[in-house]
Amino acid sequence: MTDHYDIAIVGAGAAGEAAAHLAGSRGATVAIIERDLFGGGCPYWQCMPSKALLHAAAVHHAGGDFPWPTASDFRDWMINREKIDYPDDSSHVRELTAGGAVPIRGAARFIGPGKLEVTPSKTSGASPKPMELEAEHVILAVGSFSKVPQLPGLDDIEYWTNKRGTATRELPDGMVVLGGGPSGVELSQVYARYGVPVTIVHPRDRVHDREHPRSSDYLAAGLKRDGVTLRLGVRAVGVRARSGTNGRHVVDLSDGSTAEGEAILLTIGREIPLGDLNLEAINVEVRDGRVRSDEYLRIAPNVYVVGDIAGPELHTHTAHYQGEMAVMVALGDGTKPDMHAIPRATYTDPETASVGLMVDQAAEKGIDAIEFTQDLGTSAKGYVAQAEGHVTIVVDRTDHTLVGAFMAGPAVSEAIHEAVLAVKMRVRVEVLADTIHAFPTVSRVFGTACIEAARKLAEPA
Numbered sequence: 001m002t003d004h005y006d007i008a009i010v011g012a013g014a015a016g017e018a019a020a021h022l023a024g025s026r027g028a029t030v031a032i033i034e035r036d037l038f039g040g041g042c043p044y045w046q047c048m049p050s051k052a053l054l055h056a057a058a059v060h061h062a063g064g065d066f067p068w069p070t071a072s073d074f075r076d077w078m079i080n081r082e083k084i085d086y087p088d089d090s091s092h093v094r095e096l097t098a099g100g101a102v103p104i105r106g107a108a109r110f111i112g113p114g115k116l117e118v119t120p121s122k123t124s125g126a127s128p129k130p131m132e133l134e135a136e137h138v139i140l141a142v143g144s145f146s147k148v149p150q151l152p153g154l155d156d157i158e159y160w161t162n163k164r165g166t167a168t169r170e171l172p173d174g175m176v177v178l179g180g181g182p183s184g185v186e187l188s189q190v191y192a193r194y195g196v197p198v199t200i201v202h203p204r205d206r207v208h209d210r211e212h213p214r215s216s217d218y219l220a221a222g223l224k225r226d227g228v229t230l231r232l233g234v235r236a237v238g239v240r241a242r243s244g245t246n247g248r249h250v251v252d253l254s255d256g257s258t259a260e261g262e263a264i265l266l267t268i269g270r271e272i273p274l275g276d277l278n279l280e281a282i283n284v285e286v287r288d289g290r291v292r293s294d295e296y297l298r299i300a301p302n303v304y305v306v307g308d309i310a311g312p313e314l315h316t317h318t319a320h321y322q323g324e325m326a327v328m329v330a331l332g333d334g335t336k337p338d339m340h341a342i343p344r345a346t347y348t349d350p351e352t353a354s355v356g357l358m359v360d361q362a363a364e365k366g367i368d369a370i371e372f373t374q375d376l377g378t379s380a381k382g383y384v385a386q387a388e389g390h391v392t393i394v395v396d397r398t399d400h401t402l403v404g405a406f407m408a409g410p411a412v413s414e415a416i417h418e419a420v421l422a423v424k425m426r427v428r429v430e431v432l433a434d435t436i437h438a439f440p441t442v443s444r445v446f447g448t449a450c451i452e453a454a455r456k457l458a459e460p461a
Contacts, residue, residue, distance in 0.1 A: 005031045007330060008116055008135035009101075010108045010277070013040020014316045015307030016141035017096065018323030024100030026331055031133055033118055035107045038092035040143055041162075042316045044079045049166035050186050052078040054347050057193035061226070061349075068194050072169050079167070106131075110281040114138065114302065137302045137330040140277065141323060144270035144308040149178070153239035157249050160265040162187075171196055174261035176251050178236050180207035182346045184267035185219060189348050192226040199229040199259040201236055201251065208346060212406035214373070214390045215352040219408065221388075222350050231259060239264065272309050296329050296336050297322060304330065313342050341424035345413035350389050353416035356404030356423040359394055368397045369404075372453045376409040379448075380440030385410045391445045393419070393429070395453050401426040402450075407442065415442035429453045 007023045009016045012034035020032045037044055056071035073082075080088040093103050105126070106118040116133050120126040146161035148154070160168075165187045175191050177184045180202030192198045200207060200223070206216040207223065207230060220230060235254040244250040244260035251259045274286050282300045284291055290311070297304045304326040307319035318339075325337045345353040362369035376382045376389035389409020396403050405419030422432060433454040437447035 003031070003131075003133040005029045005102070005133060005135045007031075007137045007139060007327065008108075008133060009033065009139045009141055010116070011040070011141035011143055011307070012038040012092070012096070012103070013141060013143045013307060013319065014042050015143075015319035015323035016040070016139070017092065018320040019139050019141065019306065019327050020096055020101040021099045022324045022327045023331075026327070028327075028331065030101040031104055031135065032096060032101045033104045033106055033108045033116070035105070035121055037087060038089040038096065038103060043092075044081075044087045044089075045163045045166055046183075047316055049075050049079050050162075050183070050190070051347055053166065053190045054186060057190045058349060061193040068171055071194070075166070076169075081167070107276060109276055109278040110138075111278070113282050113300070137304070139304045139306055139323070139326050139330070140299075140309055141305075141307045141319070142273050142277070142309055144272050144314060146266055147269040147271045148266060149236070149268060151236055151239060153241060154264075156241040157239060157264060160263050162267065164263075165265050165267075168263075172261065172263035173246060174248050175199070175263040175265055176201060176236075176249070176259045176261040177265045177267060178251075179267035179269070180204070180230070180232070181210070181267060181269075182208065184265070185223060185348050186346060187265060187267070188228050189223060189226055192223070192228045197229075197261070198227070199231060199261065201231045201234060201253060201259060203233065203235045205233050207232070208352065211344070211346075211352050211354060212358060212392055212408075214392060215354070215406055215408040218350050218389055219346070219348055219352055222348060226349075229259075231257070270308060270314060274309070297326050298329075302330070312339060313344065315342065315344070318342055338424065341420050343416050343420045345416065347413060350387065350408045350410065351412045352406075352408045353412040354404070354406040355416055355420045356402070357394060358404060358406070362394060362396070362403050367403060369394050370397055370453075370456075371395075372449050372456070374445045374449045374452070376407075376442065376445050379445045381442055381445060382409070384440055389442075391442065391449050393446070393449045393453060395429050395457065397457065399426075400428045400430060400454070400457055402429060402432065405446065407446070409442060412442055415446060418443060418446065429457070 006028035009032040023030045052075045056066045059066040105121040108116045108118045111117045119130045174197045177200045180200045188198045238252040240250040248260040293299050306322035306326045308314045359371050373392040387410045392406045394404035402422040429450045432450035437444040
């Protein structure tokens with residue numbers, strides 16, 4: 001017998017769960033298929049454990065009573081892994097079931113339009129025989145996994161990905177982090193603050209180089225204060241297992257120098273697991289490891305992609321939004337996603353946060369933009385928090401609307417959302433300048449930047 005559903009969801013991470021809960025609340029019949037942990041990577045290997053460890057490291061760094069064993073136990077509690085080897089995802093399964101979905105542990109592949117074959121996972125307790133199901137709509141929410149480079153000697157060691165990086169119970173004797181993006185800088189700061197010698201190897205000239213250069217500079221300074229060594233503008237070209245001091249691994253770099261550590265952490269990017277989905281069965285072509293969707297997240301009739309597989313950026317909040325949007329589209333709500341104001345945040349010390357376009361990015365889109373910056377360190381917020389940072393806004397000269405905002409400093413991950421709404425709604429800086437902002441906050445520094453912009457733009461050309 002073949003089971004029939006209104007919606008079948010492949011992948012039970014943030015996007016898949018959001019889709020399942022909304023679809024169930026709308027009365028749709030829903031199957032949600034997951035090959036590993038219900039809940040996906042965020043609660044177990046990514047967002048939640050990394051933020052828990054960043055919190056612990058911050059308390060420890062400030063002199064509080066949060067030694068590594070306590071931090072490790074706190075992280076294990078956070079990811080439902082107390083005194084067990086692998087996280088317990090049963091609470092996610094219960095919530096999905098209570099919401100009206102049918103959770104299925106297994107790997108799914110297309111065998112035709114609207115038809116899936118599911119091979120049960122070994123841990124499911126079900127018969128290993130593949131089952132078939134049909135659905136009016138299929139939502140693909142398969143997430144991503146750590147990219148592993150083709151690096152000579154890497155296969156000779158037990159390299160770390162984000163899973164080991166956020167889940168280890170023992171501090172390593174030195175760490176080399178390949179990649180200076182969000183995950184790389186966050187985990188580097190955690191381990192450095194617990195006394196681990198950390199080296200970041202990044203091929204660009206600045207860490208977290210997709211952020212504003214000012215944010216990168218403040219972040220680099222913060223990492224250096226914590227003892228992180230930054231090797232920028234160089235690449236790893238090989239690994240020599242256990243050939244360094246005290247048996248550490250040695251990483252050979254493109255400039256002829258080396259870095260060494262017991263742990264080699266890979267944070268160079270993510271890949272999408274498309275190969276097992278058999279997308280050929282629905283006439284979908286995979287190019288450069290990605291699929292292309294339309295403005296409604298569709299890649300084929302009644303087939304949608306959400307989360308990491310959809311892009312344009314890989315964030316839990318974006319995945320959640322897209323999961324719900326795909327359900328709304330599938331159920332005929334007549335809506336479509338608006339992806340032009342996606343907030344980005346990195347939870348280091350200092351934090352970085354942003355939305356929208358930098359000046360050069362705006363120019364590439366034909367926007368005549370200008371930038372205004374406020375020094376957070378010399379603001380009231382900077383003085384009372386003994387913190388450095390900046391708030392930079394990008395404004396369209398033509399209509400005076402906010403195009404982008406970039407921040408570094410304390411609590412900027414919270415302060416960014418006024419700018420997110422302003423970019424989304426194309427709010428003029430005059431309106432933002434006339435808005436009262438609480439004192440002393442980062443938001444008030446943002447307001448000051450808007451006041452400066454409004455005054456400058458009002459001057460005669």
